[in-house]
Amino acid sequence: MIALIYAHPYPARSRANRVLLEAARGVPSVIVRSLYDNYPDFEIDVAAERKLLLESQLIVWQHPLMWYSAPALQKLWFDTVLANGWATGEGGTALEGKTCLWVTTTGAASAGYTPGGVHGFPFAAFVPVMEMTARYCGMHWLPPLVVHGAHQIADAALQQHAAQYRQRLLSFAAEAAGG
Numbered sequence: 001m002i003a004l005i006y007a008h009p010y011p012a013r014s015r016a017n018r019v020l021l022e023a024a025r026g027v028p029s030v031i032v033r034s035l036y037d038n039y040p041d042f043e044i045d046v047a048a049e050r051k052l053l054l055e056s057q058l059i060v061w062q063h064p065l066m067w068y069s070a071p072a073l074q075k076l077w078f079d080t081v082l083a084n085g086w087a088t089g090e091g092g093t094a095l096e097g098k099t100c101l102w103v104t105t106t107g108a109a110s111a112g113y114t115p116g117g118v119h120g121f122p123f124a125a126f127v128p129v130m131e132m133t134a135r136y137c138g139m140h141w142l143p144p145l146v147v148h149g150a151h152q153i154a155d156a157a158l159q160q161h162a163a164q165y166r167q168r169l170l171s172f173a174a175e176a177a178g179g
């Protein structure tokens with residue numbers, strides 16, 4: 001099973017993540033957990049989230065990039081679900097050996113993520129916080145799927161990213177099933 005943890009604070013206004021999510025939803029083994037739909041009061045059902053993670057081999061974190069990081073509810077999900085003694089620390093081995101894929105969209109075009117650009121650093125400089133969140137829990141880290149310029153990107157290019165996303169999920173599911 002693939003757990004897709006989706007965190008978009010304004011899903012009705014989404015363009016890029018909506019397209020990506022629809023592509024992923026079509027993959028049979030994907031279970032989508034939409035955090036802002038499920039927990040509008042920020043009261044995360046930690047037991048339910050953990051149950052899904054335990055049943056999953058691939059964990060996807062999909063969200064728009066916000067302040068170079070994850071939206072607030074995704075961050076709270078990290079704080080509460082990946083707690084010490086469960087996913088980290090002594091006896092915290094629940095996610096060891098699982099795989100993590102980060103899927104994110106940025107408002108800025110890729111040119112913004114260069115030394116002279118508006119965000120000052122290459123995008124790779126902003127990856128380690130997410131990467132180490134996964135690795136600290138003992139998960140394997142896959143190359144992230146990043147869509148830059150989420151508001152300007154042409155429909156065809158966005159659809160290409162969505163197709164790649166879907167293909168990566170299908171490949172993972174096929175490999176996990178032994179074929």
Ligand SMILES: Cc1cc2nc3c(=O)[nH]c(=O)nc-3n(C[C@H](O)[C@H](O)[C@H](O)COP(=O)(O)O)c2cc1C
Nearest residue numbers: 014015016017064065066067068105106107108150
């Ligand atoms: C509060 C907030 C913070 C944001 N921070 C960033 C940022 O750090 N870097 C960036 O490139 N875009 C940033 N954006 C733009 C979003 O990433 C962009 O609107 C989103 O990826 C578009 O995806 P969507 O069509 O699914 O909504 C931010 C947007 C908001 C509302």
